[in-house]
Amino acid sequence: MRKIVFLFTLFLASTLFATDNNDGKRVIVLDPGHGGVDTGVKSEDFQEKEIVLEIAKLIKARNKFQDTEFIILRTEDEQMSNENRAKLISNFNPDLVLSLHVHSNVKSTVKGLEAHISPMNNCYDDSKKYAEKINHKLMDLGFENIGIKENNTKILRDPQAPTVMLHIGHLTNEEDKAIVTNEKNYTIIADKILEALE
Numbered sequence: 001m002r003k004i005v006f007l008f009t010l011f012l013a014s015t016l017f018a019t020d021n022n023d024g025k026r027v028i029v030l031d032p033g034h035g036g037v038d039t040g041v042k043s044e045d046f047q048e049k050e051i052v053l054e055i056a057k058l059i060k061a062r063n064k065f066q067d068t069e070f071i072i073l074r075t076e077d078e079q080m081s082n083e084n085r086a087k088l089i090s091n092f093n094p095d096l097v098l099s100l101h102v103h104s105n106v107k108s109t110v111k112g113l114e115a116h117i118s119p120m121n122n123c124y125d126d127s128k129k130y131a132e133k134i135n136h137k138l139m140d141l142g143f144e145n146i147g148i149k150e151n152n153t154k155i156l157r158d159p160q161a162p163t164v165m166l167h168i169g170h171l172t173n174e175e176d177k178a179i180v181t182n183e184k185n186y187t188i189i190a191d192k193i194l195e196a197l198e
C-alpha cells in the first residue's frame, strides 16, 4: 500500500512539474501574421502585416496580468515561414497561442470577425472557448461576428496548447476597414483581447 501511495505521489508530482514549466507563469505567444515581402491584405496604404504587429505590441504593453508573459513571435517587419513560426512556438512551450490577422474577401460585402481553430490541435475545446470569448469582446468595437471556422494550417495544428487565429475584420469591407485602420481603435482592440484572457 505504501508503495502505491508513493508511486501515486510521484505521478502527481511529475504531472504538476510538467504543467508548471514556465516558472509558474502563463505564457501567451502572439503571432502577428505575415511580414516582409508578405504584406498580407493591402488596401490603399494599409497593410495587414503592419496592423497586426501594432496590435500585438499593444497587447504586450498593456498587459496587466502579473502571472502572464506575452511573447511576440516577430517584433520587426520580417518574413517568417509557417514552419519557423511553428518551431518557435513549440520552443516557448506556451499556454496559449494567438495568431493575429485581418481578413479579406473577393466580395466587399463580406465583413466581420472570423476566428480559425484546428480540429487536429490537442486543445481544440479550449481553442474554441478562447475564440468565442475573444470574438465576443471584439464585437464591442462594432464588428459583426461571423464566428469560428476550422482550419488545419500548421500553426493552428501543431502547438500543444489552445491556438486561435483571429481575423480582426475584413480589410476589403469599407465598414470593417474604417474600424481596423483607425489607430485610435488599436488600444481598444488590444484591451478587448486582454479582457477575454482574464
Ligand SMILES: [Zn+2]
Binding pocket: 033, 034, 040, 041, 048, 100, 101, 102
Ligand atoms: Zn493574414
